[in-house]
Amino acid sequence: MMDASELVFQNDQPLPMRSTLLPTFSVSVMDKTEKVGEKTYFFISVQKLLYGDLQDESEIRRSIEDFRSLDRRIRVEISENMPGIIAPRLSNRETTLTEDIPDNHARFMGKYASERIILQRYLITVLAHPYIGQHKLTSDFLTSPESSVVNYKFSLGRRMTGAFEDLWGSSYTDPDPYFEERKQKMAAYSGTVTEFANAFSLQNINKKNLSSTLALLSHSLESNGHPKDSLLKLWNIAAEVIKQEEYGWHLAYWNGELTLGTFLKHHIAQMDSFKDMMQRRTSLLQELDNAKKTSEKAKPPKKEAAHLALAKAEEAVQRSTVTGKQEIHRLKEAETKGFRQALIDYAESQMKAAQETYEVLLEQIRRIHEWEPAFPDEDDTSIPTSDSNSSL
Template sequence: MEEEDETTKPSVQTSNDKDQAPGLPLFKVLVPEAVKRAENVMFTLQVTIVAEEKGLVLLRQYEDFEWLHHNLVTNNDTRGIIVPPLPVKPLSDPKSAESLSKKQMGDNTRIMRGDQFENDCLSVQKYLKLILSHPTFEQDKQLASFLTEQEAPVRARLNKGLMTRLSSVIETARKSNRKDVDDFYNSTEYSKAIKEASLNYNKLLVAQWRLSSSYSTVATELTSCTADRDEELVKLNRVLKALSDGCEDEATCYELKSAKGETTLGLFLDLFARYSDSLKEMHFRRVNDLIDYETSEKALEKAKPPKRQAAEEVFESTKAAFERASENGRKELNQFTQIHLASIQCFSAG
């Protein structure tokens, strides 16, 4: 399944922008394939710079997208912003891929699923489209460089240590119980529902893959039951052959159905299950701004004359930050609804 239109909004300003019609896209990006190189999965990006009628073919690995995402989040004001979620890392380790295949298909299966790079390509392609069409990130210079320079950006090591994760969990737990003043921003029920739907649909797909494997096994066993000693056994062979062909047809049918489901509804549910975490992160940042605002308000009320001016400045600053988070959040949630509906049409059409 290939999305019908990967056209994005303008990402950077160029000298040709004045000559362009309003809304003319600057980039078109497709991710047609991914191949394994050593321990990495390399994605091919077909980037078209519309204003210059120039096409580029770039190679990027998953860690490049991870580094880009980190910079986009840290170098832009994400107050009230729902950041498009980064896709999960493809499995490049043969042992991990084999373990996942056995977990899905069963330890006794004779069929091992191959690399699922098609799904990974579609996920990365969708991620880039969402980032490039987002008003907060579309004009980011690092994003433009990422899509126009042959060499991937130099990456620094991202801190994913235990202490970093632990401090994040503690901070989240400390503030997560704070009730928001507006339930409009609360996405708890949506997050629960979409994740449950994604999990259950994946279980359905795995069940279909297993059924396909079982039919293939039965077909193989039936074809091995052959004998030609007399007329009755010859007739039995014909019946067994017909049963075997039927099982093979059923195996192919379920395999195709599962593969199609993975690249349509499966990808949609997976995307928005991850998007639900982005919604919660936006809400968490808004709550942080709310806590700072309320704290500064209380500090202003208790401030003595010598420190009152400084307290007023902090209060006005935190108030403005909270109001900006609220305003952005409302716009983002409305835009998210449009993305959600558009993606339903896109993936169902695929």
């Protein structure tokens, strides 16, 4: 049956990038992993392109920790030094809905299928970013033989400062109506998306639970009785029908997780990145307000330094305004296209799986209709022996 990951990897390819003197990359997270100690490594096929022509092709391996390190470095080393930028963010939401229910059909999907798609979406988003996609951090991640994990440790003072900034920013009104309007809309939208994602996960997990229940039912219907007993034969046919329905529901669960489920996790992470950008902008506006007050109160000996600090703060806010508007437009376009494609993938995968399940069940019905059991005479208590009358 249709594995939804085939649709996702087919449709989730990087867009053609503009001609540049710097190389660009095309990547694919492969259905291949390696376990080393406690770490699971994912293998990535990397193509280096120049003006659209293939220059080099390689295969690298990276762990989840490597991806998280890249995510942190982009957000700390790039985002915090570029006002207005909305950096791609790696989803930290769980990619496996249930761990306690055995996955009897993982062989059809490939192990770590949802993790592969989450990582694939993240890399595609990073590479599609006009600045981060060509940054040295990105190229090093894709070309170095081994990736170095960098951990950032934030002091208690910095964490407390961040908490106060979050509280202050939530009630701060942006002087630019464009940003204030989008901040208010995002607050409502992100809540709606999160509720939808949670509801989608719940109904999706119910499909897997139903699949597991049907698996138990089909097992209970299987009989070890005489293979030519007519009634027992029907029970075995019923078990086959239930087993097929069980597989159909399990496939519906996985298709939902691999298409719309993984996109929603990715989408929520990008909304969080938007909030990060707005919080950094709020901090810059606060610094500008403080710089204005300092400049107004500065005594002649400190007047020049205060004016320079004010000019620097004004420049930072201006860059945040110009870049932020460009980034919001870029993010909205990218996420709208991504959501549209995820819905298409979800519908196509479920439709094809349902069609295949329907055809198999139709064949089972045909077999039952064509089978005519032979019943012994009332005085004959022996087991029927005619193969022609007691077998399908």
